[in-house]
Structure formats: structure tokens, C-alpha cells
Amino acid sequence: MPRVLVTGAGGPAGVVVIRSLLKRPELTVFAADMDGWAAGLYLVPAEQRRLVPPGRAEEFVPTLARLVEDDAIDVVVSTVDVELIALSERRDELAPAVLAAPSADTLDVSLDKLLLAERCADTGRAPRTVLAGPAAQAVDWEFPVFAKPRQGAGSRGIRLVPDRAALDALPVDEGLIVQDFLPGEEYSVDVVADAAGQVVAAVPRTRARVDSGVAIAGRTVHDPELEETASAIAKAIGLVGVANVQLRRGRDGRAMLLEVNPRFPGALPLTIAAGVDIPSLVVDLFLGRELPASVPFREVAFVRFLEDVIVEIDEVLVSDHAGHQEEL
Known part of the structure; x- marks a missing residue:
């Protein structure tokens, strides 16, 4: 039975990844965060909750490596940019577990907007x-x-x-x-590419309402130009796995590259509801399983709201790094 560790359990992306993977009874899902108040920790059984140092801390990678060994983890799924940066050059320290993330080169290019524009220049869609x-x-x-x-x-x-x-x-x-300047409408396109870099799904969605950088309302849209543009950008950066490609229409109405987030996006519930369960696909990919050649999606809309997770007081994990206002 594969064992998967999801970090960043307090963020929107971490929560949706955990919920997606919990639908698969053949997976054992562990959740980790630096903050004991992270909601995603309490979606998994108590014995599968872990506290880790902040991603910028020197001890973050060694701590994660120890967890991998102690918990016999097969796949590590990080949902936080700063953690991905720390892990990308040191993924061998997690062995025998694999890091379900794009290559270090893809991460470096994606997180540097100048390098990203240069790498994607031949697509004709980089400003x-x-x-x-x-x-x-x-x-x-x-x-x-x-x-x-x-x-x-x-x-x-x-x-x-x-x-x-x-x-x-x-x-x-x-x-x-x-x-x-790109004055037109903005779109987010959730993209998954297989081990050969072939895009199996590119799902454009609107960002009708945004709160703290995360879409809280929107809809998926069938738009060949958006899908082809995002796919071309994914291929240009050598994507294997998941990325969120943000596009905006220029003065001439053409879809142009805005930025790439090489991780799971926080608005994944919409993409999953549309028919593309990205967390499940990515875990299969990094477990060495073959992905479908393409995954269709349907047009659907969503709105989001806060949801409570109720736990017993003695279950709340006390961490040194964030959140707690009182001694438990």
C-alpha cells in the first residue's frame, strides 16, 4: 500500500491534495506542517500527523528525510514554494521516496520571471x-x-x-x-505533464473572485487558445508533473504568459470537479504508473467558503514555529 506524505497541510493547496488522496483507500496519507493549527493535519488519523520546521530552516530537509525513513514514505508531495526550492536540489536525500515535483531546472526557470520569459520566447506567447x-x-x-x-x-x-x-x-x-502591459482578462490554467513531458490535461479557469491570491470563485472554460498556449509553455520549461500557468490577454487579445507556479494551485477543487483529479494523477506519475494520453474536462463553476474541522483539545499539535496563542 503506497504511503504519501503531503506537506504544507495548512494551505489551500495542501488541504485539497490531502482530500483528493484520501478518496483512494489504497493510499496511506500522512500530513505535515510547521504549524500545529494547520487544518489539513486533522483530516488524517492522529498517528499520521507530523510537525516539521519551516521550509527555510536548515533542519527542514534532514527532518523530512527522517520522517520518510521512519514512516516508510513512498512519495513526498510538497505544496509550498519555499519547501520545493529547499528540496529540489536535495531530493536524493529523501530516497527511497520520490519527490512529486518538477525538476530543479523547471523550478528555477519558473520562479525567475526573466529566465521564464527567455525560455518561452520561441512560443510567441511571452511578453x-x-x-x-x-x-x-x-x-x-x-x-x-x-x-x-x-x-x-x-x-x-x-x-x-x-x-x-x-x-x-x-x-x-x-x-x-x-x-x-497586458490589459485583458486573466486566466489560470492547471497543467499536468507525463514522464515524457507530454501534456495530458490543461484546464483553463477564470478568477472571478480572489482572496489573498487564491481564487474563491470562478469557472472552467473550454478555450483551445488558452489550452494550447499553456501546453506550449509547459513543454518549453520541461514540465513533468503539475504547474499552474497564468495567462493574460494582451492589447491584441492574444493569450500571453504572465507567470508559472510550479506547484499545486489552491483552486484545485474546481479543476477536480471538472474531471481532472490532478493530485491523484501526479501521485500515480511519481509512483511510476502510466498516465492517460489525455484527460477531458467539463465546464463547471465554483464558489468557496470556510469549513470547520473540529478536534479534541488534546489532539492539537503544539509547534514551535507558528500559530499557537496559548499553552495546550
């Missing part, structure tokens, strides 16, 4: 992207343009640059990039 400073000042832009951190997720640090004077005033010591 013009250059470093702030002399390189950006030398381009004949159509204003406004966007400036954003070269690395980092979400909307943090993004600024609209209205004219040439504002472009020239951008700081050059903050790792900023400058990109063409």
Missing part, C-alpha cells in the same frame, strides 16, 4: 521582458508598462509605469523587470 535600468530604457515601449520583481509570487512589488520618466526613475537595485 517582452528586460531588466530595469539601461536595458529597459533602450526599448521603445508602448506605455504604460509593468515593472515587477524578477522573483516572487503574486502581486507583491508590481507597479504600473505610466511613461518614460517613470521608467527612467525605476530603481536598479531591487531586481525589477519591465514587461509589456
Whole structure:
């Protein structure tokens, strides 16, 4: 019976991955987080709950390796960017378990917006992207343009640059990039690629309502352009496994690359309900099982709400790293 450890059990992605895998009785699912208040911990039996250090901590990878050995884990599923970064170059330390994540190269490219644009240039769907400073000042832009951190997720640090004077005033010591402005509608496309890098599913969805960077309402859409664009980007970065490709329509209406999140997205319940159970597919992939050539999906909408998980007081895990307001 395969044993799977899911980390980041307190986040939206961690919760949905755990719930997906619990539907498969042949899997034994363990849940881990740095915070004893993480809701996903309490979706699994008490003997399968684990506390780990923060992903940036020096002891994170060795601790995970010990858990893998002690619990005879076969597959590790990390749902947190910072943990993936820590694990990507040291996945051999988890052996014999496998890390269900893209390659270190795919992760590095995806998390660096300049490298990502360069890698995807041949798709014709990457916006013009250059470093702030002399390189950006030398381009004949159509204003406004966007400036954003070269690395980092979400909307943090993004600024609209209205004219040439504002472009020239951008700081050059903050790792900023400058990109063409994409004024159209934004889409998220959840993508799964098999061991050969062939995309078996690309599910576009709208982000009708967003809270703290996570979609809380939206719908899946059948749109060949969005599916083909996301698939081309996945192939360009050498994706094996899961990624969330964010697209936005440019001034000419064409779908263009915004960014790639090389992990499980928080809005996976919509994609799963549409017919593509990404966590289950990814676990099968990293267990060495062959995936279908393609997985169809249907158009469906969702809205999200908070759901309570009630536990006994003595079940709550006390952690050193976050969350607790009182001694239990």
C-alpha cells in the first residue's frame, strides 16, 4: 500500500491534495506542517500527523528525510514554494521516496520571471521582458508598462509605469523587470505533464473572485487558445508533473504568459470537479504508473467558503514555529 506524505497541510493547496488522496483507500496519507493549527493535519488519523520546521530552516530537509525513513514514505508531495526550492536540489536525500515535483531546472526557470520569459520566447506567447535600468530604457515601449520583481509570487512589488520618466526613475537595485502591459482578462490554467513531458490535461479557469491570491470563485472554460498556449509553455520549461500557468490577454487579445507556479494551485477543487483529479494523477506519475494520453474536462463553476474541522483539545499539535496563542 503506497504511503504519501503531503506537506504544507495548512494551505489551500495542501488541504485539497490531502482530500483528493484520501478518496483512494489504497493510499496511506500522512500530513505535515510547521504549524500545529494547520487544518489539513486533522483530516488524517492522529498517528499520521507530523510537525516539521519551516521550509527555510536548515533542519527542514534532514527532518523530512527522517520522517520518510521512519514512516516508510513512498512519495513526498510538497505544496509550498519555499519547501520545493529547499528540496529540489536535495531530493536524493529523501530516497527511497520520490519527490512529486518538477525538476530543479523547471523550478528555477519558473520562479525567475526573466529566465521564464527567455525560455518561452520561441512560443510567441511571452511578453517582452528586460531588466530595469539601461536595458529597459533602450526599448521603445508602448506605455504604460509593468515593472515587477524578477522573483516572487503574486502581486507583491508590481507597479504600473505610466511613461518614460517613470521608467527612467525605476530603481536598479531591487531586481525589477519591465514587461509589456497586458490589459485583458486573466486566466489560470492547471497543467499536468507525463514522464515524457507530454501534456495530458490543461484546464483553463477564470478568477472571478480572489482572496489573498487564491481564487474563491470562478469557472472552467473550454478555450483551445488558452489550452494550447499553456501546453506550449509547459513543454518549453520541461514540465513533468503539475504547474499552474497564468495567462493574460494582451492589447491584441492574444493569450500571453504572465507567470508559472510550479506547484499545486489552491483552486484545485474546481479543476477536480471538472474531471481532472490532478493530485491523484501526479501521485500515480511519481509512483511510476502510466498516465492517460489525455484527460477531458467539463465546464463547471465554483464558489468557496470556510469549513470547520473540529478536534479534541488534546489532539492539537503544539509547534514551535507558528500559530499557537496559548499553552495546550
